[in-house]
Amino acid sequence: MSETPLPALTIADVQRAVTAELDRLGPVIDELGELFAAAGHELALVGGPVRDAMLGRQHNDLDFTTSARPDDTEAILKRWVSSDRRGATWDMGREFGTIGCRKGPWQVEVTTYRSETYDPTSRKPDVDFGDSLAGDLVRRDFTVNAMAVRLPGRDVVDLYGGVVDLATGIIRTPGTPEASFSDDPLRMMRAARFAAQLGFDVAPEVVTAMREMADRISIISAERVRDELVKLVTAPYPRRGLSLLVDTGLAERVIPELPALQLERDEHHRHKDVYEHTLTVLEQTIDLEPRLPGGGPDFVARFAALMHDVGKPRTRRFVEDGTVTFHHHDVVGAKLTRKRMQALKFSNADIDAVSHLVELHLRFHGYGSGEWTDSAVRRYVRDAGDELDRLHVLTRADCTTRNRRKAERLWRTYDALEDRIERLAAEEELASLRPALDGNQIMSILGLAPGRQVGEAYRFLMELRLDEGPMSREDAEVRLREWWATRG
Missing domain, CATH: 3.30.460.10 (Beta Polymerase, domain 2)
Structure with missing residues (x-):
């Protein structure tokens, strides 16, 4: 690990x-x-x-x-x-x-x-x-x-x-930690960051001062906090730093969605420890980073792993039979992720990428044991867009079951999905998925001026492409005219 x-x-x-x-x-x-x-x-x-x-x-x-x-x-x-x-x-x-x-x-x-x-x-x-x-x-x-x-x-x-x-392997301050953190409260974040970068322990008196002075972090700009968080998350040992932020109360002030994952366990332990599960998913994401084009460390992939289940506290429900559900936590989590990243002044590109991955992280589980149609696979690729490689990593990392047989089954199923994506990509140019006719051709065929109807026609052709795969321009024109005729 x-x-x-x-x-x-x-x-x-x-x-x-x-x-x-x-x-x-x-x-x-x-x-x-x-x-x-x-x-x-x-x-x-x-x-x-x-x-x-x-x-x-x-x-x-x-x-x-x-x-x-x-x-x-x-x-x-x-x-x-x-x-x-x-x-x-x-x-x-x-x-x-x-x-x-x-x-x-x-x-x-x-x-x-x-x-x-x-x-x-x-x-x-x-x-x-x-x-x-x-x-x-x-x-x-x-x-x-x-x-x-x-x-x-x-x-x-x-x-x-x-x-x-x-x-x-100890992190200590030259003077008293209270004086150091009073001079610059961001140093509390830096203590966690250096623990994550070096794999060092933080001296007990430093941890105590962090806990007692956590409120001081509020005077630090969001941009400086963000930069320290990025360095921590992309460090070799992020669990050490993140655990320190949670244990000292700093996470409550900086990224409260993380400590919120420490849900109260029900007496029969019918759901996983979401906080520990999240840290394990982060570690498994790091282990899978060699699959990504850059090879890692990849902040977007790691932060998506950290945030992927932040919608669970808001969506947790206990069913009459004692089971626990988290319906739509992917959608709720994506909204919470976007809001937190905006508060921390992340770039729009990073916000869009991370929140998109959080929203999609459950999509694979509709794949079941391998019965997806080609149409469903095309939609999976279309919806993932530029984040497909990261989605592969996040989905695989999200399997933390201790049941080896179940884990192997999930991995084999995802292997099959990736194989199908690769096959369809080679056959159909999935990387540039688009209809056979563009907007200008649609306007020429239907005699339309630019406007809402052109967009509707384009979406019809895109759905056709996703359902049936590539077709010639001639066939696409025939289907477009038939669709247009049904609209009166």
């Missing part, structure tokens, strides 16, 4: 990894370090690149912190990239002290030492420039991100035990 955490590291592992990665980065970090030092400024590689260097992960996107102010940083970076005719600098983050540049395969951001805090009622941080590396590191979110490498000497600075926490 997907939720296997990273193996434990030793301090020696960390030292070897960081030495090798700093040697690889040498052409960038040594040259920049010397340029800043010559101008009388401090420079240090910091944050994620240092953490990932210790984990043996390579990056060409590098973050630095410096004593230099933005104008001085910009001048130095322009001098550094000048030897590369494709090099460039930018200053979109100037108000936060950040100047960026690109040289060859390297993308660099250099930020002036700073501290930032949130007013309790503000969604934007107040940024003040600092004057020391130590002061800059203490304001960072977690100890594993609060390590630095001074340049050009390559001295590792670890004031808060980040190396040990990295080796033992």
